[in-house]
Each structure stands twice: as structure tokens, then as C-alpha cells.
Amino acid sequence: MATEAMEQLARREYKQGFVTDIESDTVPPGLDESVIAFISEKKGEPQWMLDWRLEAYHQWLKMTSPSWAHLDYPPIDYQAISYFSAPKKPEDRPQSLDEVDPKLLETYEKLGIPLHERAALAGVAVDAVFDSVSVTTTFRERLAEAGVIFCSISEAIREYPELVRQYLGSVVPQGDNYFAALNSAVFTDGSFVYIPEGVTCPMELSTYFRINAANTGQFERTLIVCDKRAQVSYLEGCTAPQRDENQLHAAVVELVALEDAYIKYSTVQNWYPGDEDGKGGIYNFVTKRGDCRGDRSRISWTQVETGSAITWKYPSCLLRGNDSKGEFYSVAVTNGRQQADTGTKMIHIGKNTSSTIVSKGIAAGKSNQSYRGLVKVSPRATGSRNFTQCDSLLIGDKCGAHTFPYQEIGNSRSTIEHEATTSKIGDDQLFYCKSRGISEEDAVSMIVNGFCKDVFQELPMEFAVEAEALLSVTLEGSVG
Amino acid sequence: MSLPETLIKRLHEAPSGEPEWLSEKRRAGASHFETVGFPTRRDEAWKYTDMSRLSSADFAQADSAELDHARFDALRLDIDACRLVFVDGLFSEALSDLHRLPEGVEVSPLSRVMAGDQQAISEQLGRLTAIDFSAFAALNTALTGEGAVINIGKGKAVETPIYLLFISRNNTTPVMSHPRILVRCEAESEATLIEHYAGEQGAANLTNVVTEIEMAPASRLSHYKLQEASQSEYHVASIQVDQQRDTNFTSHNLNLGGAVVRNDLISDLNDENATVDLLGLFFGQDRQHIDNHTKVNHNAPRTYSNENYKGILDGRARGVFNGRVYIKRDAQQVLGYQNNANLLLSDRAEIDTKPELEIYADDVQCSHGTTTGQLDENAIFALRARGIDEQMARGLLTLAFANEVMERIRHGELTDRVERAVAGKLPDRFNLESLVEDTSL
Numbered sequence: 001m002a003t004e005a006m007e008q009l010a011r012r013e014y015k016q017g018f019v020t021d022i023e024s025d026t027v028p029p030g031l032d033e034s035v036i037a038f039i040s041e042k043k044g045e046p047q048w049m050l051d052w053r054l055e056a057y058h059q060w061l062k063m064t065s066p067s068w069a070h071l072d073y074p075p076i077d078y079q080a081i082s083y084f085s086a087p088k089k090p091e092d093r094p095q096s097l098d099e100v101d102p103k104l105l106e107t108y109e110k111l112g113i114p115l116h117e118r119a120a121l122a123g124v125a126v127d128a129v130f131d132s133v134s135v136t137t138t139f140r141e142r143l144a145e146a147g148v149i150f151c152s153i154s155e156a157i158r159e160y161p162e163l164v165r166q167y168l169g170s171v172v173p174q175g176d177n178y179f180a181a182l183n184s185a186v187f188t189d190g191s192f193v194y195i196p197e198g199v200t201c202p203m204e205l206s207t208y209f210r211i212n213a214a215n216t217g218q219f220e221r222t223l224i225v226c227d228k229r230a231q232v233s234y235l236e237g238c239t240a241p242q243r244d245e246n247q248l249h250a251a252v253v254e255l256v257a258l259e260d261a262y263i264k265y266s267t268v269q270n271w272y273p274g275d276e277d278g279k280g281g282i283y284n285f286v287t288k289r290g291d292c293r294g295d296r297s298r299i300s301w302t303q304v305e306t307g308s309a310i311t312w313k314y315p316s317c318l319l320r321g322n323d324s325k326g327e328f329y330s331v332a333v334t335n336g337r338q339q340a341d342t343g344t345k346m347i348h349i350g351k352n353t354s355s356t357i358v359s360k361g362i363a364a365g366k367s368n369q370s371y372r373g374l375v376k377v378s379p380r381a382t383g384s385r386n387f388t389q390c391d392s393l394l395i396g397d398k399c400g401a402h403t404f405p406y407q408e409i410g411n412s413r414s415t416i417e418h419e420a421t422t423s424k425i426g427d428d429q430l431f432y433c434k435s436r437g438i439s440e441e442d443a444v445s446m447i448v449n450g451f452c453k454d455v456f457q458e459l460p461m462e463f464a465v466e467a468e469a470l471l472s473v474t475l476e477g478s479v480g
Numbered sequence: 481m482s483l484p485e486t487l488i489k490r491l492h493e494a495p496s497g498e499p500e501w502l503s504e505k506r507r508a509g510a511s512h513f514e515t516v517g518f519p520t521r522r523d524e525a526w527k528y529t530d531m532s533r534l535s536s537a538d539f540a541q542a543d544s545a546e547l548d549h550a551r552f553d554a555l556r557l558d559i560d561a562c563r564l565v566f567v568d569g570l571f572s573e574a575l576s577d578l579h580r581l582p583e584g585v586e587v588s589p590l591s592r593v594m595a596g597d598q599q600a601i602s603e604q605l606g607r608l609t610a611i612d613f614s615a616f617a618a619l620n621t622a623l624t625g626e627g628a629v630i631n632i633g634k635g636k637a638v639e640t641p642i643y644l645l646f647i648s649r650n651n652t653t654p655v656m657s658h659p660r661i662l663v664r665c666e667a668e669s670e671a672t673l674i675e676h677y678a679g680e681q682g683a684a685n686l687t688n689v690v691t692e693i694e695m696a697p698a699s700r701l702s703h704y705k706l707q708e709a710s711q712s713e714y715h716v717a718s719i720q721v722d723q724q725r726d727t728n729f730t731s732h733n734l735n736l737g738g739a740v741v742r743n744d745l746i747s748d749l750n751d752e753n754a755t756v757d758l759l760g761l762f763f764g765q766d767r768q769h770i771d772n773h774t775k776v777n778h779n780a781p782r783t784y785s786n787e788n789y790k791g792i793l794d795g796r797a798r799g800v801f802n803g804r805v806y807i808k809r810d811a812q813q814v815l816g817y818q819n820n821a822n823l824l825l826s827d828r829a830e831i832d833t834k835p836e837l838e839i840y841a842d843d844v845q846c847s848h849g850t851t852t853g854q855l856d857e858n859a860i861f862a863l864r865a866r867g868i869d870e871q872m873a874r875g876l877l878t879l880a881f882a883n884e885v886m887e888r889i890r891h892g893e894l895t896d897r898v899e900r901a902v903a904g905k906l907p908d909r910f911n912l913e914s915l916v917e918d919t920s921l
Contacts (some may be wrong), residue, residue: 068570379827379830380826382827392837394839394842394844395842397810397842398809399842400809400838400840401839402838402839403834403835403838403848404834405836405851406834407833407834407852408528408830408831408832409824409831409832409833411827411828412825412826412854413827413850414852415851415853415854416851416852417849417850417851418833418835418849418850418851419848419850420837420843420847420848420849421845421846421847422837422839422846423845456634474817
């Protein structure tokens with residue numbers, strides 16, 4: 001077998017690993033009330049926002065880091081992290097692409113994300129986050145015409161305080177969990193989207209996150225509100241430069257769907273996973289939750305997780321409205337010494353609610369991967385349905401794949417199904433492809449892509465292409 | 481957590497005249513139990529089953545095994561077997577029947593073995609189920625005094641089943657018992673073991689049993705555990721099996737009674753070609769709470785497991801299923817299948833199920849599936865279109881659902897008993913007898 005060539009490929013350097021040399025306005029490492037006050041002031045926030053942050057901070061102080069996940073990592077020193085880093089000159093932010101620091105644009109070019117081209121060609125508005133402050137937002141006008149608000153969360157706090165106040169923390173409360181509390185105290189940026197009643201967002205909204213300055217935790221806060229009968233598709237994608245020290249990322253994403261609203265949230269996550277000994281790499285502790293608040297509302301999560309040293313992430317749906325619908329499609333790929341504990345929670349509260357979970361896990365190298373999910377059907381959620389499928393593919397004999405699905409079913413008029421399989425790529429499958437002149441590498445890529453097809457077809461077009469490419473890059477060389 | 485004073489006192493008073501090895505184990509068990517106390521819902525393994533109520537309950541210990549034949553006959557399984565009977569944990573010589581004991585097989589009450597040559601059991605007791613296995617295993621070790629010791633001799637194929645009957649009486653003061661069952665299947669032996677827990681109506685005792693089964697190469701054991709405790713009884717069982725090369729263990733875990741029931745069943749597949757078949761059926765009604773935890777450890781390559789648990793829940797009953805399949809690093813070419821299907825007959829019933837896979841080898845085939853739902857309305861319609869009324873149709877379909885597990889029972893009397901018990905629990909007293917008559921017309 002072509003193991004040697006493949007091993008070489010497996011060892012190949014993280015393509016997106018480079019550091020852009022931009023001066024940052026960074027606070028010294030450490031966390032206390034003054035740091036939070038500094039962040040709040042730097043962002044020009046009103047008093048209520050600062051109070052809200054401090055409340056979260058006090059709750060966080062009383063909490064302990066969760067230890068139930070199937071993950072193994074040294075304790076994090078939260079005092080060694082710097083909680084604020086922004087590109088310089090935040091006062092005179094660029095108003096259009098031409099004003100954007102060319103070095104920054106170059107960074108996007110290297111990442112294969114030509115911002116302006118992509119924006120123009122694909123009709124995607126991009127709220128590009130470089131480190132912590134939104135640098136530029138395109139297609140503002142077109143969105144404004146439709147009445148859609150798409151801006152950074154800091155801007156939203158200043159410009160639309162009543163909207164933010166109404167919804168912020170209503171899905172993920174400040175004290176929801178350890179990382180959410182931390183995020184609530186120190187979040188620096190993120191996106192805010194509001195789609196007014198009856199509006200279908202004229203284009204797909206997208207944010208590219210990028211972690212830059214060394215030692216700065218990235219604490220994004222995203223809030224998407226879809227009013228009655230409104231629709232939006234939101235794309236989130238990330239890459240990060242190569243680093244030696246672990247970087248903490250604790251984001252919170254809140255989605256609110258009112259009556260008949262539909263939110264589709266897609267993620268491609270490709271942060272630096274650490275070197276082959278697991279050194280460096282991002283700690284990705286994310287709280288994502290959608291609230292199907294209105295009747296017949298629908299929230300769909302699609303994620304492709306290939307990066308990060310450690311992933312702790314459970315995009316969830318609270319199905320509160322009657323006939324509401326939650327979906328979760330996930331492909332998680334781990335290689336090297338990556339660890340991922342990911343899955344979803346579907347909480348059926350309203351009547352006739354339905355949820356679909358499709359999770360595909362691929363573990364290679366010395367990585368470990370767990371699917372952890374909860375399907376809870378409350379006694380009054382009669383006529384509810386859930387279908388869960390989680391499949392794992394093991395590549396190599398040093399990795400691990402685990403499944404921990406929780407199901408709590410409290411009434412007799414609901415139907416819940418769960419199935420899971422674990423297997424490897426069959427020798428006969430490989431032989432079949434090879435006998436038809438397909439190289440082993442291509443065959444593996446083909447089989448893995450087929451394995452993930454159910455999820456990829458849920459992704460928006462551009463993302464699907466990127467995801468497939470990413471998958472083959474991540475897995476190349478791991479089959480022997 | 482505070483424990484009842486009487487219990488603490490009991491933990492510290494070692495029965496006099498016992499050998500040092502046993503006192504030592506008891507002390508370790510007692511001290512471990514005192515540290516951890518009864519599990520609460522804060523323990524992940526007890527997330528859905530709250531045992532903290534036991535902390536405030538006060539159980540005595542039975543002082544006699546008296547039971548008249550009428551009461552005994554009402555509970556026992558009428559089968560041709562080699563039988564040991566325990567009443568509230570105490571051995572009853574009068575009700576036991578050992579004259580069918582085949583040659584090469586030893587079946588004795590634990591107390592008798594302890595009075596004689598203890599060399600073998602001093603090593604056996606606690607080897608598989610150590611005190612740190614659970615609070616209940618620790619408590620059992622601290623307080624056990626009775627149980628059964630079974631040894632199937634090398635190459636012996638025993639056709640007569642070994643029948644252990646544990647009777648729980650309706651006492652004025654509830655009692656607790658901590659039976660210990662030690663089974664050793666020597667190489668190439670074959671046997672059937674039936675553990676039967678039967679309770680008189682209203683019995684509100686605590687039964688906390690630990691079973692340790694050692695299987696030498698190429699031995700086979702069919703294990704039946706029929707639990708028919710009263711609906712006021714606490715029943716906790718920990719069963720652990722050590723399987724060597726070419727062994728075959730089949731478990732039928734049949735749970736029909738009990739107020740709060742917890743079964744922990746663990747099979748360690750320690751060498752190649754060891755196979756385990758786990759079959760389970762539980763039927764909860766009213767406020768019954770039935771929790772089944774199973775764990776299959778594939779510690780060696782080419783080991784096989786197959787699991788099928790079916791639950792039926794009615795009234796305000798709550799069922800819990802937690803099945804874990806673990807495959808050790810380099811335990812290649814393993815097959816592991818797991819299935820859990822649940823039928824909810826009432827809107828106030830609840831099932832919490834968690835089928836887990838923990839896999840560290842790649843050349844394996846593993847799958848699990850779980851479903852929860854209700855009877856198929858189309859199937860009910862199809863039966864009604866053939867002149868069967870709705871109640872009967874529902875009863876038939878429920879019975880058919882349970883049948884996948886029941887049909888694997890290899891003993892006529894046992895099958896009959898379970899079938900009747902299941903039929904008797906169906907809504908509106910689904911009448912199996914009348915059905916048999918009807919169809920014979």
C-alpha cells in the first residue's frame with residue numbers, strides 16, 4: 001500500500017498557518033472587573049451592558065470548568081489570557097474595501113478567501129472579523145433596503161440597544177455553563193442579525209472569523225433574530241494561523257426564530273489543530289443554541305468540524321413552538337491528536353415538533369472523537385418525532401470513536417429513533433475502486449465524501465465545495 | 481450524606497467467629513460504602529435513578545426463613561430443577577431440593593461453604609465485583625452472609641437447571657438482604673442457571689444481590705434472571721461475568737416487578753471467540769421504576785456481542801436503559817450489536833435510554849439502535865379489519881413486541897410464566913387464555 005506517501009501527506013504542515021504582522025491594541029493578560037470595564041468602555045457600551053457583563057462574571061467565578069466530556073487537556077489558566085485585542089485605529093474604521101489595510105486583505109487572499117471577489121461574485125455580504133473588531137461590512141445598503149440589520153454586536157449594542165437587550169441572553173443565559181458565563185463577561189465581538197417580519201434575507205450572510213494575535217482568547221457573541229415569517233441563511237467559517245500556545249475560543253451563538261421563521265446556520269471550522277504531537281492548537285468551547293420560539297419555526301444547524309485541538313460544542317434547538325422543527329447535520333473529522341466531543345440537544349417542548357440529527361464522525365491518527373447528544377421529549381410535546389443517525393468511521397488503529405446519545409422520552413405519542421454504526425473503510429471497497437484504476441488516495445477521499453454526503457448536501461453551495469476540499473486535505477495520508 | 485444509625489451500627493458489627501479474610505473484606509466494603517453512601521442523581525451512572533431515599537429508610541434483617549408451603553407454592557416456578565430457596569435472604573433447607581444434583585456439580589448455600597473449606601471462595605468473592613464497583617456492591621460485601629456457591633465441573637453438561645429462588649415476604653418491618661452468588665464454570669462445561677426473585681404482595685424489602693460468574697475456556701452458561709418482586713420492593717442486582725476463550729454466555733434479564741429496580745450487568749470478553757448474548761425485557765406499570773445498565777467489554781480480538789432489550793411502560797412507570805459497548809485498543813475484528821426498543825403505552829410513562837459505544841479499534845463492526853414509540857395504528861387496523869376488537873389487537877401487538885425476547889427462553893415453564901405475566905399486565909386485562917380458546921374454535 002501507498003502508506004509512505006500517505007504518511008508524508010499526513011505530516012504535511014497546516015496550510016493556513018501564518019501570522020500577519022499587524023499591531024494590536026491588547027490588554028495585559030488576566031481577568032478581573034477592571035478588564036471587563038476596559039472592554040466595555042473600549043466598545044463604547046452603555047451602563048446596562050457593563051452591568052450585564054459583571055453579573056455574568058460573578059456567576060462565572062462561582063462555577064467550575066465542566067469535566068464530563070470525553071476530553072483530556074491540562075487545566076486552563078484564565079489569568080494568562082489577554083481578553084482584548086483589536087486592530088489599531090478603531091476610531092477611524094474603514095468604510096469600504098479600498099480603505100482596508102492592504103495587509104489584511106492579503107491575509108484573506110492567503111486563506112483563499114478573496115473578500116471582494118467573493119462578495120461580488122457570490123453575492124455574499126461579509127462581516128469580516130479580524131481578531132476582535134469587525135473591520136468591514138459589505139453590502140450594507142442592499143440589506144438595509146430589505147430592512148435587514150447585519151452588523152457587529154458592538155455596533156448593535158450602540159445602535160439598536162432595545163433589540164439587543166430584548167434578546168441577548170434569552171437563549172443562552174449568562175450562567176448557562178462555565179464557558180458561556182465567561183463569554184458573557186468578556187465577549188469582544190461577533191455578529192448581530194435581525195430580519196424583520198416577512199422578509200427573506202436577499203443574500204446569504206457570512207462572517208469569516210480569524211484568530212490572530214498570540215495569546216488572545218477569542219470570545220465571539222453572535223445573535224440572530226428572525227421575526228415572524230422571516231428567513232435567513234448564515235455562514236460562519238474559520239481558519240487560524242499556526243501557533244505554539246493553546247488559544248482559547250469560547251463563543252456563544254444565540255438564534256431566535258419567531259412564528260414561521262427559518263434560520264439556517266452553517267459552519268465550516270478549520271482552526272489550527274496543533275502539530276503532530278498535539279502541541280498548540282485551538283481549544284474550541286462553544287455554546288450554540290437556537291430557540292424555535294414561535295409556532296412552525298425552523299432552525300437548522302450544519303457544521304463541518306475539521307480543526308481545533310479540542311472541540312466542545314453542542315449546537316442545540318429548543319423546540320418551544322408547536323410544529324417547530326430542529327435539524328442538526330454534522331461532519332466532524334479528527335486527525336493527529338485532536339479531540340472532539342460534539343453533538344446536539346433537541347428539546348421537544350411544543351406539540352408535533354420534529355427533529356433530525358445526522359452526525360458523521362471520522363477519526364484518524366491518534367485522535368478521539370465522541371458524539372454526545374440529548375433528545376428530550378417533554379410530556380406535553382405529543383406527536384413529536386426524532387430521527388437520529390450517527391455513524392463513525394475509524395481510520396487507523398490508534399484512534400477512538402465514541403457515542404453517547406441520551407434520550408429522555410416522556411409521552412407515548414411520540415416516535416423516537418436512533419441508530420449508530422461504527423466501522424472502517426472496507427478493504428473490499430478500496431479494492432473495488434483500485435481495480436477500476438482509481439488511486440487509493442482518491443478512493444479514500446471518494447468513500448469518505450460519500451460517507452458524509454447526507455451532511456454536505458445541506459451546506460450552501462460555496463461551503464460544500466470548501467468542505468469537500470477541506471476533508472480530503474485533513475484526511476490525506478491517514479489511510480494505510 | 482447521613483446514613484441511618486442502625487445501618488451504620490450494622491456495618492461495624494462483624495459477625496463473630498468469621499475468618500480474617502472475610503472480616504477484612506467486610507471492613508473494606510463498609511468503609512467504602514460509608515464514604516460514598518447511597519448514590520444520588522448527581523452520579524452520572526445514577527442520573528435517572530434516585531436511590532437517596534434509601535438513606536432515610538430503615539431496614540431490619542430477617543431472623544428466620546419460615547414460610548409455609550402454600551405461600552411458597554404460590555411464588556415458586558414449577559420446574560424440574562436443582563433448587564436452593566432463600567427467604568428474605570436466609571437459606572431455607574426445608575424448601576430447597578438438592579436431590580437432583582448431577583454428579584460433578586456443586587451447589588451449596590454460601591453459609592455452608594463458609595463453614596467448611598473456604599480456600600476457593602476466599603479468592604473468588606469480590607474478584608470480579610470489587611467494592612469500588614458501586615455503593616451497592618460495597619454494601620453487599622459488608623453485609624452478605626448468605627447466597628449460593630455453584631461449581632460446574634470440567635466437561636460436565638448439566639441438563640437440569642440450577643434454580644435459585646429468592647423470596648421476599650410481606651413483613652411488618654421491611655428487611656434487607658444481600659445475597660452473594662458465586663458461579664464457576666469449569667472448562668467445557670455447560671449449564672443453565674435461573675435466578676428467580678419473587679415477592680409477596682406488599683413486600684417492601686430491599687434486595688441487593690451480587691453475582692460473580694467465572695467462565696473457563698469453552699464453557700457455556702444460560703443465565704435467567706426473573707425478577708417478580710412486589711411493587712413496593714427495592715431490587716438492586718450487580719452481575720459480572722468473566723469470559724475466557726470460546727465461552728458462550730446468554731443472559732435473559734426479565735424484569736416484571738419491583739418499585740425501584742436497578743440491574744448492572746457486565747460481561748468481560750477476555751479472550752478470543754468469547755460470545756455474549758444479552759436479552760432483556762422489562763414491563764413497568766403504575767409508578768414502577770426499572771433501570772437496566774449493561775456493559776460489554778471487548779477486551780480481546782474476535783469477540784462477539786449481541787444485545788436486545790425491550791421495554792414496555794404503562795401508567796406512570798419509568799424505564800431506563802443504558803448499554804455500553806467498549807472495544808479495547810487492538811481488539812480487532814470484533815462484532816458488537818446492540819438494540820433497545822421501547823413501547824410507551826401511557827402518556828405519563830417515561831423512558832430514558834442511552835446506548836453508548838466506546839471504540840478504540842478500527843477493524844470492527846459495531847452498531848446500535850434504539851426506538852421509542854407506540855403501537856402501529858396500521859397494524860391495529862389490519863387486525864380489526866379481521867374482526868379482532870381493538871383491546872385484543874393492542875394486547876396481541878404488545879405481546880408480539882415482547883415475544884422477540886420471550887421466544888428465546890428455552891424453558892417451557894419459564895416461557896409460560898413470563899408470557900402470562902406480560903399478558904396479565906396488559907391494559908384492560910388482556911386475556912391470553914380466552915384468546916387461545918377462541919382461536920381453537
